[in-house]
Amino acid sequence: MSEMTTLVGLLDHKARTQPEIAPLEFLGDTANPPNYADLDRLARATAARLTELTAPGDRVLLVMPSGTDFVATFFGCLYARVLPVPCPPPLPGPMAERFAAIVADCAPNLLVTERDWVAMLAAVEGPKLVSAHELRESATDPADFVLPEVRPSNTAYLQYTGGTTGSPRGIVLTHANVLANLALASADNVLTGEDLMIGWLPLFHDLGLVSQVLQPLYDGYRVVMMQPQDFVADPAHWLRTVSERAATMAALPGFAYDMLLRRIPAAERATLRLDRLRIARTGAEVLDPAQITEFLAGFAASGLRPESLSTAYGLGEAVVHVCIAPLNTPPVMVRADRQRLERGEVVSGAEDAETVLLAGSGRPGSGVWVTIASLDEQRSLPEGFVGEIMITGSSVAAGYWGVEGGTIAVGGVDGFLPTGDLGCLLDGELFVLGRTADLIVAEGRWIFPVDVERTAASATPSVRAHACAVFAVDGAVVLVAETKHADEAAIEAIRAGVLARHGLELKDIRLVGRGSLPMTTSGKLRRGRTRDLYQQGALN
Template sequence: MPRFAHLVEALHAAPGDKPFIAFWVDEDEQETVTFAEFRRCALAEAALLREVGLTAGDRLVVLMPQGIPAMTSFVAAMMVGAIPAFLAYPNFKVEPSKYRSGLAGVTANLSAKAVVIDEEFPEEMLACVSLGSETKLLRAPARANDSDASMPDRQHEFRHIQPDSLAFIQHSAGTTGLQKGVALTHAAVLRQIEYLAQVLKVSGDDRIYSWLPLYHDMGLIACFMLPMVCHIPLVMQSPIEWVMRPETMLQIISEYKCTLAWMPNFAFQFVPRRTPQSRWAEYDLSSVRLLINCSEPVRASSMVEFQRAFAVKSAVLQSSYAMAENVFAVTQSDIGQPSGPSRIWVDAQQFRSAHRIMPLEEGTPGALLFTSSGRLMPNQQVRILSDSGEVLGADFVGEIVVQSDCLFEGYYNRPDLTAQAIIDGWYHTGDLGFCLKGELYVVGRKKDLLIIGGENIYPQDIEEIVGSHPAIHDGRVIAMGVYNPDLGTEDIVVVAEVEHEKWLANAVELEREICSRVVAGLGVAVRRIFLKPPKWIVKSTAGKAARSATREKLLHEHPELNVEF
């Protein structure tokens, strides 16, 4: 891969006639642009941004639906040396009050010079966009006019962009006003992309598929910046369209012969469960060489379910540990390993009581299965720390801390949060995991850990069992700890959405059945299961269950639980 000084230079080096983005709307509508067409559109919009006074270092918020126009505005801002940030566009999956609060908080923190919205942006949401006296509200056309744009002299036009200049700010922490803007330089982003291209063996024959939101690091880095820098085609669709019709992912990959894609763990179950089994064999995923499980703890059962449904080879299903604060990937599983990511069985009792890793033979009673997130990418370092900050050995679980040459500059305009997160040059991720034989295993979030009767219980383990019941909606389960003053410890409480409201008529029997499954699977008892109708659980801007907001809603509706927490 050639070395570039900044991201805009990488875009200008792309072959003009090569396809860049194909945006799939539905079976009858797709919008496509070549690299040359995209460049001309971005240059035309950059000229308009200059006319309204945008200059190097100014922040620009892109608040538009996923698609080529939003991507054009983002790159146009970089062309003038400004610092763009994608924010989530309002949709029916998001709790309106949470979205308003988050939008107001984030836009205020950025102090943006301009906010770009589309013609369809809801008028009732405009009041939530924090506009200072110097902030301009711009409405972008459905498609930039590229007819008068010409290719500028690169060195003259973009000399103001330096490798250590901030390229953009990415937000990926849910819907609250406490979102942290991760500030990333051109150099850090380009280093990350170089490492990804090297480890994944990216070539000109690759074609990326994505439904991932552009405000999320997977969508922004792996599925926008990577193809832009490596000059490979991208086929994408709206996240909302994917959520409503996940089967379309299979249709698009089959039709466009895509080779690379990233997905969070839940999607590996969601797609086969939302695709009628009678149609599984209709789709041809043979073109896919890597489908990477990323952004959540990797679960073997999820990947096996996808593999069995669509007959993909084990080597296709890979894993990675990534975060916005490191641009993207910290680790990547070995793509040359035919069996896919490494797996290990460990003693469940030792894991829960002492956070200790004691390997066992597969199938041993009382064993837990973990799937590796892979080995370190180039120039990445990881340590596992105890609560007191001591470096732990390979047989203990602790907080994952990261140091690399891709690490972010800090949380934008929040030196207080930056000082808490980066200590002596190491970023404290808040994730728990362990290292074994040079591979990283991620087990959950530190803040989500439930300590029940002295044992460490991960809510994701409970949620996986509850969510596997046919009456429960996939991905709409939240397990939490609620303090029990009589016992002096926390009880496990679960809230879950039923697939159809008719299931609520048999709630008592269903709760009993689900509790029995949890006891059989984990050996722990659930105090209460609250079954709720569809659409009850609070969603994040990505359409996923929002843990803290759902907890607040449950405690508000059931004050008897609100003894102490």
């Protein structure tokens, strides 16, 4: 792929050299899967109309389900040199908040959706609304549309952050950034046209867009996609498709593995064949060793191999991939001394010491460099010391979309980008421990919220670690957890468990109903927002 330097050139090349190959299939779509020639033709038709409605550099919001319309419109924007902005629909809850924040930040000139969603979006305050089908009804013959000159340094699209610790920010990604990250993932995963991925991640999510649309175009592998809501409704259907189609790749956030375990009975797991999976990518802000171990044990009867469960670390500021576990390597786990960890060091614990089990998130990919910096960002730290994860490389974006339509420069130690994540490097492996904004310092000790949350979940079956938030208020530590049944016994079990394991006295324990804790659209807990709601008395 050395001749491909932009995403525009990538699709154009595929359409000219492999026009009949269909890289993407959408489950439930009655139309034939689009081949490269179809995608190029639809993108050109879209671009022809966009040049009449917009100017180069304008932002175009893409709000539509996974499907041909999304892919054709995304590339149509690239062909027209306007900036596509993948965005969730404004459904009640986190998606509506995210939609409003993105519209306010990037001031889009146009909102494109599919025909079935026009009525729903017509009632939403926002930019001019048009369907993808209408966009393609240009008087210009797609064959007559001339591709513009696009340079690798030109901005390709805006990818908004999840907003875990604040409002979503628009990452300005160039064609060069994206192509560099595609090359990284291709080389480190040894991706080929023989691979098949079964996906369900939404295309407004960075991992969904890259692994299910852009990477297959780069490497030639095929992707079969289902809608995210169909996965949530019936995760077993997704896994059956992985089994029946003999898929070699899958990518899931941590909460999805938990969902599969809880909702697919052991008897059904035994009927599945997952031995053909060579890469089952799992990534999270902090990987859960117990969850990984339980998932591997739970699906061992399906033929799932430990070395196929590939841990990773990524973020939108680097397109998506930063660290990837080496192929055919089981997840790396380290049992760290708890007292040393609370002082900012990761060392193996002695047999008689209190320890914390940590899971590694892989090693820096080709062309990406990772360093750990002190929390004041003044110096790099040696291996084994905890600090802020910082990254640099050709995949890393130059900045965020600014309120005046420019970019906000990012910096750090020696030009490395601060990620806002806490972690350490140990023997070349990255261990992610949380967010810098969530770290609690109590009596000189570093308290990692996720560690305390897991302790609370182990203390009572009525609480799950992934629906529990620990944070500080005026120097005191508070825990809020979702539960079906709030009772004094559960509260006392949590209080005693946290005190025994962490020597930490919780000022308040608040048990709330399911669905009360604020999450991002990708299922990540927003601890800062939870603290705000707690202080406002808005948690029930």
